[in-house]
Amino acid sequence: MRSKIFDDAELGRLRREAIPSSNESAMAGDAAPHSTDQHPHVEAALDLPVVVDSNDDEIVSHELEKMRSILEEAILETRSTPIENRPRLPRIPLSKRNRAVVRALNPMLVTYLEASRDLCETDSILFGAALAVCRIIGAKLPMAGRATTQSSAIPAWRKRIEDRIAKARALIGRLTSFRSGNNRPRIMRTVRMAFAGTNISLSQPDITQKLTERIDDLKQKIAAWGKRIRRFTDRSRRFNQNRLFQSDQKRLYKSLERPKVCGAGQGPDQADIIAFWRGLWSEPVNHSEGPWMEVVASQGASVTPMDPITVTPEDVAEAVRRAPNWKSPGLDGLHHYWLKGFIVCHAVLARQFQEALDQKSLPSLFTTGITHLVPKDQDTTDPSKYRPHHVSTHHI
Template sequence: MPAANDYGSSVPLRRVSKTIPKKLLENINLALESITIESIGETNALIYSTATVVLEQMGIKPLSTKLQATPSWQLSLQNKIKDLRKKVSRLSERSNHSLERSKRETTIEALESAKQQLVALSPRLKRYTNERHNKRMNKLFINNPCKMYSQFKGELRRPMSDPPQSSTSKFWKDIWEKKTTHHTTANWLKRLKKSHQHTVAQQGLTISKVDIKCKVQSMNNWAVPGHDMIQAFWLKKSTSLYTKMAKQMECLIEEGDHSEWLTKGRTVLLIKDPMQGPTPKNYRPIIWIHECFSMYNVHPALVAFIKMSMTKWKTELEANGKKLATVKNQARHLSR
């Protein structure tokens, strides 16, 4: 079982393409219900371990971190085409030499036969390879749309080199790690405050099993996971843990603190203008914007928890699939 605040040794769980047996799910949830767990980190680690056991029971091998090998059918076709090309070359050379009439006719027939086989196999290899590529892109679209679009765009234009690590890290740290105070004279902010001046204050702060279930059910089954490597699919199957998760979330808000892994994110830098090249300012990140607590009359305990949580925000900057740096995200405040 991975540690509650360290997922460096974990790998993404393999996607399940077939239905999990109903009896297996019932037994798993009965077992989970009887296990005593205190923190949200322990719950997370338990779900990961449970998913690993389910995959093992279904005979599904763990996801390999090695590069995907070329399929055997592709290697076989490539070898056949390679052998046929050698045969065509050899027969062509032989037919050009003076031979007896009978031998020459036999050579020409063998050459034509080899050429026909080559003509048949080459398009077949191309068709199979394209079909395999399309299936892989379809799966990637479901699991990780960002990566799919990135790869698709990379096929349409020349690959862009990675942005310089040191200057990119400095560029975004200067933006995100420096505390900044903004003014309150913006017209849009005044209009927004006026439209919400009669908003009723949030009464009570309870998180129920139903709240957890509704949120989990709205999530994409196989979207790219966070640092815990757990996809939403496994949260949906661990129904017996919803009550415990609700209580643990309430405890986090009451205590006003949590482990740093809960607010550690991942920011993919996307190129804006390919003509400008891989300069730090030419990349577009995903940004969090903060304010509006008083405007929406959010419960004070939740406001305090979110403000505390924001002090722990961290994100890993990535470009072209490579990690560049870890940056803290400082909240922006409005001056009074």
Template sequence: MDLEWSIRHLCINRKITTPGDVARPLSGVLVGVQSLQLTGRPRLIVPRKVPSRALSSNVALVNGGMRLFLLGLPLPLSLELANQLTYAAAVLVLVVSGVAPCRLSGGDHGRETAPGWLLRIQRKIENVRKDVSRLTSFIQAGNPRLFTRYPVKSSDEAAALLKSKKMELLALSARIRRYKDNIKRKQQNQAFRENERQFYHSLGTQEADCSDQTRPGMGALHDFWSGIWSEPFSVSRHGWIEREALAYQDVQPQEDAVITPELFQLAVGRLPHWRAAGPDSIRPFWLKKFSALHPALLRIFQRLLDSEVVPPPRFSLGATVLLPKKGDLSKPQNWRPITCLPSMNNFSHL
């Protein structure tokens, strides 16, 4: 069963009102998720347009259904299956909320669009610019009466109307700047309340020209970082490791750590809701909200900590994004790599 087919089927028949209605569609989406590679999943959208109360209600509905679904699965749950279940449940929540969870082929579902107020003002600006262009052409042709959109009878009236249209264009442009400044001010206030250090860092970072002409090619980036990380090097010990081992030989070894439910919930609370997803396309919000999986995840991470199991290598894969620094952006060394690991990988390190 294809994942896209499962999503389209759910969008048509999304009659899920009780937790008992969740098992069948969840298993259908899960089969579609299992048919894909970890890095081949569609990127789930952030449900900004869904009211928070509706989203919380739908999360609780799917979470209750997942508790019933887990009763029929063999335990212990594997890390891979828990990851697939989280993604499938997130898809189900988005579908029940009435939004397309990702961009499907043949449509624009999930595409990020500009806010409505900006689109309305941009349409007004486009119409005013057309009027300015027509008025200018008609005035230069010496026959302003050709401009039939407005009752213009003389060149003086046409010139006055042209001036009025240019002033309207400036006013609309100023309105966009004012709205954007207001939104930026609110975002900065929120960033200051949540993380002062990151806020001051963002103030000192200037926007750089990141056009395609300034970006280095993939070959240059690969050669630059391969020269740093792929070249073998030797470490000069000079006996310092032996001295450190001798200095701490009386220190008692640490007891085996036990992850209690309280520590687990504390780690869950530290995760930012909508941190960028890694190759698994799962944001921390879904891991935090699907509490039905928390007991299974606690057992999985405890076994990982006790080295009873080894996580699959694909859970160490990351999606690397290059952020511009200062200087010539055509040089690879002026780009800072940031790697987004799978959310469950970050989850296990808290």
């Protein structure tokens, strides 16, 4: 529907085939997309009770009251919690049930949003609503605060193969030790296990040859597993490069040109980092400009000023529509998914962004980000040898 692949008649036919129903409900189904496009806010309010799954279970009035109390509690809790102590919101599945819960909460947010005084308060209300949805659907909320430890970059398949290789090497070591005449109980137990299920006895005369064959067999398995790791790694790298080529060619070419620098060395002292960046950003500098500045100023005087900007709810909706659902959020921890789902916030955000634009002032929440320093070369103790990578800024 979003890509306009089918016309209305074809969509209606598909609907009737997918959901056998009377003509009246089929016609109502045909009419639904048009009303949604024209009146997104009305759709949220009129769609209750909402169909949750194929069994025609509905969010009935007593469930709505329970949701309302969970929402109120979550918004109050978020208001009284410092931003750094907010729980991290999980990525929730894009299921019919979850969409229905978000839609059901939409009209409940109107009262809170109408009373919102600024962008920070709106953000707090939306975070509380997101928290309420997670609690209603039973999503697991990670611990409060931001994640500090990176998850292991080694994929599970590689760990499994490397475990097999480690066990095979340990077995080779014990078989070799037994072949050299070591008859200690632990060695004997391992050798018996290695030949379990075969008719080979440790006392038969050709046991040395059988041991050699078993050791060679294990060595070949290790070589095959090693090749498999290399093959899988190459395939994974190709896949990631192809995907990056589609989404961000510039980053792909940079990654191909720039040698990988290991950041495992000792990092610089925090005081040195602060002193280095303060010298660049915080200390005023007096520049002596030449006559070229006057030329630029005279050229600029003839430029027509741009028209004043008016932020509309449609602008907010469009900005949010194009944003990835689960992109790393700003300091507030609110993903784009929630800005898309809670459509009643678009009008409030448009008004408050307009006010911020007119007053030439934004809250610090919208101008503060998290910068990761990435080492440019092997000298990891020098603050000037790092590239700032600004990964976490605000949404719109």
